[in-house]
Amino acid sequence: MKRSLSFLICFMVLLFWSSCRKDFEFSPSTGELRFERDTVYLDTIFTDIGSSTYTLKVYNRSDDDIVIPTIQLERGTSSFYRLNVDGSTGSDNVIGTAQEGRFFEDVEILAEDSLFIFIETTYNTSSDPIPSNEFLYTDRILFDSGNNQQDVDLVTLVKDAIFIYPNRDENTGIIETLTFDVDGDGTSDETTLQGRFLEDDELTFTNEKPYVIYGYAGVDAGKTLTIEAGTRVHFHANSGIIVTDGGSLNINGTLSTDQEALENEVILEGDRLEPIFQDVPGQWGTIWLFNGSENNTINYTTIKNATIGVLSEGDQATSNDKLTITNSQIYNSSGFGILGRATSILAENVVINNSGQSSFAGTFGGKYNFTHCTIANYWNSSFRQFPALLLNDFIVDENNTVFTNDLTAANFNNCIIYGNDNPEFLLEDEGSVFNYKFTNCLLRLNPNLFNTGNYQIDDPMFYEGNVFNEDPDFEDPFENLMRIGEDSGANGLGSAIFASQVPFDILNVSRATSPDAGAYESVVFDED
Template sequence: MRFLLPMLLVFSALLCLLPGCEPKEDLVTTDNSAKLEFSADTVLFDTVFAQVGTVTKRLWVYNRNARAVKVSEIRLADTNPGTYSLLINGDETRIANDLEIRGKDSLLVLVKAMLGPSATENKPFLVDDRLLFSTNGNEQDVKLVAYGQNAYFHGPEEHISRNTTWPKNRPHVIYGVVVVDAGVTLRIQPGTRIYSHAGSVLFVRGTLRINENTNPSAELTPTDTATFVRFQGDRLESFYADIPGQWVGIQFDSCSSRNNLVRFTEIKNASFGLLIFNRLNGPHPRVTVENTILRNISGEARSFGGGSGGQSFEGAGVFGISGDFDLRNCLFTNCGEYAVRGIGGTYNLNYCTIANYTPIFRRESASLWFTNELADRRAAVPNAVRVTVDNSIIWGFSSQTDDELFFKNGNTYRANLSIRNSILRTKEYSATMDVGDKLGFNNNGNQVGIEVDPKFKSSPARSFGNKFDYRLDTLSPASNKGVFNSAIPRDLLNKTRSVTAPDLGAYERVNP
């Protein structure tokens, strides 16, 4: 008996040397009925900027057969030579030979596209190819399709040193830091699209004028492309459409930037939408913002101005350190830290909608947040904060706060605060009058409501998905509760406001 176990082990080893003991999945079949299957019949690249590489796409090649197959060749048809490149088994190649795929196993092929300029100049163009597979005499293919677009490229250390207009005939792509020099004006035509690479900044030392002479004659649609200038990240795959923090934002220099105007504009995917960093409290830059949407804004703590005494700041739709902002007909939504944050400076909001639900963030701060404290250890004392909110909706939801409004040390600059004819989500300031250091803004009968749901047409609180409409529902308590301002006779989409009883917020109510 003592020799039985060693004999069994030897016998088992000998059996494994026989052909019949080789695992079936390792046996290579030459049957021409053994074909491959693919995770997709077409590898599709969304719009790709000419001369800029795309994100890598994955194609899985499946062997559904019980036995292994040998792929004698994988290659590009090269219908458009030099456009597509492959990565197979870690090697960048255009042709791969004699690749074995075990039974019931798969192979991963990575595909990238690099498009050259098209003769169509300013129009989108299509560049296609085929990825060919030869297996046991079978010829199979997967289509490769990329939609290309020529673009103007700016950066990475570009200085705009003379008055310049960015035309709308092609997209503009910003890489790195693009500086508008002091004394220089950059104008942007209606309908222009600006795509910003990771870490990029448009730094305005001079003047930025967007849509300065645009006066549409008719009401616009939410998807208007002829009028609105749109800033966003340069990752054009649908997955990135609503991802914040893909680029830094637009910064205005505190020393020399003046007379800035941002109209009919959408700014999204940034860490900061519009930023004034005036740490030394010099002359205040002023930015007028009209008919503008700031969405999907969030950023990690960041330092500005060549260092700020160790102080860093989180993202915000509008962020001012001793800067002045006039905000009219503006929508703020999905701002992960702040919609508007002011450390000193003047902030005038009229007919604005703050709909800051932030469903993908754990937001712990109020959407509107102000203080008169020092910006950092080296800062001068900021001017007292001045805040005016008229005909607006300050709303949103965060599981971490019951307030979308906060004034730090507000009692020390109470005389500079005015909130009228607005809906507010706040418990901190829900009293009808000030009591000691506790401020109350539900006073003089001029508030439409504290903690009164404005009832948007659709929002994360009322519907599913990620496409929301912050115009007012037909039963909204914000309807017909505003005070007409002749300087702002139309809403964000250029719809005429009621002279006798306009609606609150950025949108005049849609008719039932």
């Protein structure tokens, strides 16, 4: 009886309290909304590629529950912006029409409360011509109308681009894959790599517009892809360039006067242009120099945010190096900066840093000559298994069978090999030919390994003129600023013999006097 009486009293109190509430008596907005910001910048997008989602918070600072009669885009149904207001894409009567995401009616906000507006954009070239290669696209979100109208500006930079992508079968939806001789038997093989071979009129990339590549852009036998100075190439996820048997890649960047803009360098990176993606590793695949490709050159190029910056396979026995890479930088590779497999690479003035595994790995033997290079690894995004530099002469198949191949040469002259782990170079051999030598290099090696195994640092056949474990004094290696300061252990370490072969550093500074090890000559850093 007491419980029933208590329930009855509580019910009557609740009923009386509810009848007095004014929470659901919404008043029209009076134009006193407050906004998180007065302009939403959606950063940079390519035509026909959607942006990330951006947010705008709208506040009701009054003591009254209010209703906003309309929220809409000023350009109306022709706008390339889309809105979502607190989970709604628009009024019920316009869902599925051109007004969806562009027009909202009777939007309620409680007293001292707020709502979120989510904003996206895609500039559709089939609906509107491109006014220029790069232009600002703007619109406004209008809240209410008449004397109560308020607005927030929307701004995004739109870039026109040249798109390269594989064909899709209209009936099956299957995307084209590459077919080429994979195993060297003279017969073309079907692969699972989505992509297509470049046509003859596509084999020169210029700096007139950026390029956006979906899937792998293939370079066929007897063809050469030339990428001119100042070109920007952007890759979608799981995309890249593959140079097959008999094909070549020539990337011809030149020295830039502005080391932030890098106006003359070729830059290869992902296709997400928002600042949050600027240094995210693993956004795209690799530059794949397949077995049989030849005379590949890379000069004044920045390769960033790939899975593997450059993958070079095979052809170690040819008289010419399979890859010559000079004056170039490779950063933020989720796997390897450069991965060589039984291949031949000549590198000068190359900087590699921030790799999820090794910055340079010469595996399954090969022939490698690196002069005045900075091979560093300050990866801090996860645990990495391997050091900055890895050399071995074997592979292990799925049956745990070991296959060996000669490491005919691995010479590192006037180089820096360093990082935030120790040791930062690993030498593993299983065969009879394993030739390597470090000359006038700054190396990071745990002293416990001195004069053990392949670390006979007192043997001039393998080590000569090196310095171990001294601070390289990098400007900021975690931000890929790899210049060295005047207190660097690499300062004055270089041999004049090798410096004469590469007489200028990556910034075109002379090495004529007391050359330093690494790709950069030392500088005095600003105190700030």
